[in-house]
Amino acid sequence: MIISAMVAVGENNEIGKDNDLPWRLPNDWAYLRRVTMGHSIILGRKNYESIGKPLDGRKNIVLTTNKDYKAEGCHIAYSIEDALSKCEGEEVFILGGEEIYRQFLPYTQKLYITKIHAPFDGDRFFPTIDYSLWKELSVEKGIKDEKNHYDYYFHVFEKIK
Ligand SMILES: NC(=O)c1ccc[n+]([C@@H]2O[C@H](COP(=O)([O-])OP(=O)(O)OC[C@H]3O[C@@H](n4cnc5c(N)ncnc54)[C@H](OP(=O)(O)O)[C@@H]3O)[C@@H](O)[C@H]2O)c1
Numbered sequence: 001m002i003i004s005a006m007v008a009v010g011e012n013n014e015i016g017k018d019n020d021l022p023w024r025l026p027n028d029w030a031y032l033r034r035v036t037m038g039h040s041i042i043l044g045r046k047n048y049e050s051i052g053k054p055l056d057g058r059k060n061i062v063l064t065t066n067k068d069y070k071a072e073g074c075h076i077a078y079s080i081e082d083a084l085s086k087c088e089g090e091e092v093f094i095l096g097g098e099e100i101y102r103q104f105l106p107y108t109q110k111l112y113i114t115k116i117h118a119p120f121d122g123d124r125f126f127p128t129i130d131y132s133l134w135k136e137l138s139v140e141k142g143i144k145d146e147k148n149h150y151d152y153y154f155h156v157f158e159k160i161k
Contacts, residue, residue, distance in 0.1 A: 001087060003107050005094040006032055007126050008114035008152075014122025016097055019050045022120035027148045035112060036095070040087035042077070044100040045069065061086050063100060080104065098124040109159050114142070117151040135160050 008028050009015055016022065037057050045064040054060040054073035061083050062074045069076055077083035080103055084092070093112075094104045105127055111134065113126075134157040142152040 002091040004110035005108045006112040009126045010120040013125045016124030028114050036093045040092045042083045043095045047097040111157040113155050
């Protein structure tokens with residue numbers, strides 16, 4: 001099973017603000033949907049609550065330490081190992097937030113990172129990546145239009161073994 005992380009970052013590695021995304025970028029959301037459809041996805045409890053519902057067509061696994069926690073349409077996991085043991089299929093996607101990305105980074109083999117070339121006010125950040133340990137597989141410029149105001153690029157990296 002390949003463990004992949006998928007994230008969008010601003011110019012300073014910011015990923016969140018007040019338990020929400022610092023930007024609106026529908027094209028990135030559509031890209032995430034396309035890439036993760038049919039796969040298992042792992043989310044932190046705060047990220048899950050920020051989204052507010054399970055992502056359709058995917059096995060949603062929500063990490064929490066609260067044994068009483070319930071989220072309709074989701075599987076609940078209480079540790080990294082527990083979350084991974086509930087995954088099915090060839091590739092699993094770690095969807096954040098910050099706490100989750102940091103803990104899974106040592107196990108992450110593939111990184112789908114949307115780099116938005118603009119600064120945002122953030123209170124959550126993606127960990128600093130040592131790109132000498134990663135090989136870029138692809139990069140594609142995102143379309144800028146009236147609904148997607150920024151310059152942004154979809155990168156895919158693979159950890160060098
Ligand atoms: N830009 C992006 O691509 C992107 C993607 C995702 C999220 N975000 C942003 O990131 C922010 C949320 O990130 P965050 O770091 O605050 O929270 P988070 O990582 O989404 O969730 C943290 C929670 O996950 C649970 N948890 C963490 N590690 C665990 C473990 N090892 N075992 C069991 N449970 C564990 C705990 O839940 P309990 O407290 O219930 O125990 C913890 O409070 C939001 O602003 C969101 O919009 C951005």
